[in-house]
Amino acid sequence: MRRLLLMIVMAVLPWAAAQAQIIPAHQIVSGQVQPMLAQTNPLIGNGAWCFVGRGVSIFQGNADGTLAVISLPEVFYFDGTNYYLLSGQTHLQFADATSGNIRFKFAPEYPAAVTNTAFSNFSEVPGAPPGLAVVQFSVHFTNLTDSSQCTLPVTIRYETQ
Numbered sequence: 001m002r003r004l005l006l007m008i009v010m011a012v013l014p015w016a017a018a019q020a021q022i023i024p025a026h027q028i029v030s031g032q033v034q035p036m037l038a039q040t041n042p043l044i045g046n047g048a049w050c051f052v053g054r055g056v057s058i059f060q061g062n063a064d065g066t067l068a069v070i071s072l073p074e075v076f077y078f079d080g081t082n083y084y085l086l087s088g089q090t091h092l093q094f095a096d097a098t099s100g101n102i103r104f105k106f107a108p109e110y111p112a113a114v115t116n117t118a119f120s121n122f123s124e125v126p127g128a129p130p131g132l133a134v135v136q137f138s139v140h141f142t143n144l145t146d147s148s149q150c151t152l153p154v155t156i157r158y159e160t161q
Helices: 002-017
Strands: 029-033 036-039 049-052 055-061 067-072 075-078 083-085 088-094 100-104 116-126 132-141 150-159
Touching: 029 132, 036 150, 049 150, 055 150, 075 150, 088 116
Parallel strands: none
Antiparallel strands: 029 055, 029 150, 036 049, 049 075, 055 067, 067 088, 075 083, 088 100, 100 116, 116 132, 132 150
């Protein structure tokens, strides 16, 4: 009986840890990014801030949920001194079902700490009306100093039908 129970738990455990995918793997879908501005400290005029603009986004994830390619129409990060324009294609490399690293592919002129940074709180849920999927995650920008940190919540609605 214990062996049977152990076998059931071992069979179900990987499914529980896997990322739930509403958007079918290897399918390219399009949608729209909701605009968002985040500031480290809104009371300080020269503090760090980050922004994602409204616009078209493309999404494609792989079958095992470890990698997704997402295009973002307009992304800015200001670390308190320098501006970084990070728009375009990104790769989300998942460390687990909800977090990992995001790499902004076409910004080689910027420091690696800016173009390859952490993300968290990833979710992919059915939207309303049916045929929509809502993808959300937070990008954690930094230029390796405490005063340069900015967390940008990103929300994108994709058509899945």
